[in-house]
Amino acid sequence: MDIIKKRRSVREYLDKPVEDEKIEQIVEAARLAPSSCNSQCWRFVVTKGDIKEQIIKKGLGGIVLANRWAKSAPAIIVACADLNFLTHKVGAGIKGIEYHLLDIGIAVEHLILRATELGLGTCWIGWFNEREVRKILKIPRSIKIVALITLGYPKGELELHEKQRLDLKKILFWNKYGNCEG
Template sequence: MNFMEIANARQSCRSYDPDRPVEREKIEAIMEAGRLAPSACNGQPYHITVCTGETAKAVAKHTMDPVFKINKFAMDVPVMIVISDKPYVKTAAYGSQTKGINYRSIDMGILASYLTAEAAVQGLGSCILGWIDSDPIREICHLDGPVQLVISLGYPGPKDKPRDKVRKDMADLVTYL
């Protein structure tokens, strides 16, 4: 797949096959893609925790809101990828403070892009989850830094059909000066 094919194929998957585990080699390929992601000063100020089995279910509970029906699909997700803070390297810390820019969030966004893109290449579904209870997930995963994002990963279920992309018009998105 070339880049545009991957960008078109990747979509947020909200229906998973709960009975089909993800092969270890596929998870490792996705982690290798994440390892190659760029970051400010090459500092990679994050940690990735791959949760399966009961741990994935425990994490899932803290990504859902039954009242507002948010992330209901999470209970069926076989793999939960938890992304948490690690300290900046010195130069990134200095840059972030001096310029007032949260490089860590940017770095994590790029990381999430790489992980979900490779998931699509591997024929897997994924969804970036920002609706999370950071503290309990941090406890479940025994992490030293706060949790910022969770990514669900697994084989898509029958309800996950390819969708047309809904995006801003190019004219709203891009200005050429």
């Protein structure tokens, strides 16, 4: 619970590289996540240096300029889903649930929490130019780019803090949907 409370979206980073061993440790946490039919459709591309700069310039340019703060992050992890799993296609068709997105969401949260535990900051970026990122990283069409995760040592401490969230009674119901107060 402490790690969950410490985690926040970090949008300002120190000018200090993240050790490859730490990146491996956080991706290891993602590797252990649950997934639909244990399909493990997640794939991660770690970008640093010049390639990362290209991602910032082209992948976060244009209409997604709001995410240019990512420039200070020493690394960006590109989280992708392999779309080649029959189980996901059947699931989406029958249930209308995009299981591959759930799998990536859980894996990325594992990764983010492990990063927090190691004193690293992250921020999920959902707004990016997929076409440009695909081009820069040579990602094939059968792979969906789901998120960009900035990674680095945060400017300022990661501390336990109150989060702006809905009250528990607004989201937790017992025995029927909706609360008694109506």
